[in-house]
Amino acid sequence: DQQVKQNSPSLSVQEGRISILNCDYTNSMFDYFLWYKKYPAEGPTFLISISSIKDKNEDGRFTVFLNKSAKHLSLHIVPSQPGDSAVYFCAASGYSGNQFYFGTGTSLTVIP
Amino acid sequence: DTEVTQTPKHLVMGMTNKKSLKCEQHMGHRAMYWYKQKAKKPPELMFVYSYEKLSINESVPSRFSPECPNSSLLNLHLHALQPEDSALYLCASSLIKDRADYGYTFGSGTRLTVV
Numbered sequence: 001d002q003q004v005k006q007n008s009p010s011l012s013v014q015e016g017r018i019s020i021l022n023c024d025y026t027n028s029m030f031d032y033f034l035w036y037k038k039y040p041a042e043g044p045t046f047l048i049s050i051s052s053i054k055d056k057n058e059d060g061r062f063t064v065f066l067n068k069s070a071k072h073l074s075l076h077i078v079p080s081q082p083g084d085s086a087v088y089f090c091a092a093s094g095y096s097g098n099q100f101y102f103g104t105g106t107s108l109t110v111i112p
Numbered sequence: 113d114t115e116v117t118q119t120p121k122h123l124v125m126g127m128t129n130k131k132s133l134k135c136e137q138h139m140g141h142r143a144m145y146w147y148k149q150k151a152k153k154p155p156e157l158m159f160v161y162s163y164e165k166l167s168i169n170e171s172v173p174s175r176f177s178p179e180c181p182n183s184s185l186l187n188l189h190l191h192a193l194q195p196e197d198s199a200l201y202l203c204a205s206s207l208i209k210d211r212a213d214y215g216y217t218f219g220s221g222t223r224l225t226v227v
Contacts, residue, residue: 042220043219
């Protein structure tokens with residue numbers, strides 16, 4: 001049973017425009033969320049996180065939004081750059097947990 | 113040093129071979145993890161070590177044997193694997209277990225092919 005879902009396997013965006021990646025979860029006990037970026041043949045790299053006490057967290061070009069009532073989070077990248085092309089995973093955990101549940105990933109392609 | 117280093121990067125082994133994967137970190141992290149990732153799938157947790165003791169084994173077959181000789185090193189011993197075990201094996205570490213807000217640092221993985 002997939003507790004974290006990323007329903008869009010791929011996304012293409014023009015350079016300079018906004019990229020929006022979406023993630024849904026089913027477990028209401030999740031209260032900490034992460035986004036990871038993964039290049040081919042490399043391990044995931046932490047991007048940005050958010051806890052359930054917030055609904056928005058910004059770090060440079062990256063902003064994560066959390067809608068707890070909808071059990072939905074999204075990652076906005078503005079402006080998108082070709083170097084952002086990678087697979088993006090969202091992951092969720094209970095605050096005191098040690099296991100992250102990963103979504104299946106969204107492959108982002110930023111077109112120059 | 114803010115990295116998790118995994119060796120080898122690539123490994124091809126026969127079904128009768130014995131091999132080991134190695135993971136090393138020098139960030140003072142006391143929790144270390146093995147994940148398995150198949151193509152186009154999310155990483156799946158295999159084992160968790162906390163303070164060098166095995167904390168979680170996610171019902172992994174005994175042909176995978178983890179070992180944590182010290183706080184900086186995590187090994188995964190492989191024996192009698194099957195072709196379906198071919199995958200990317202990721203090591204990760206975190207400051208301590210049970211604190212999700214610290215997140216993980218991942219290694220770049222070992223691409224394992226079983227022939």
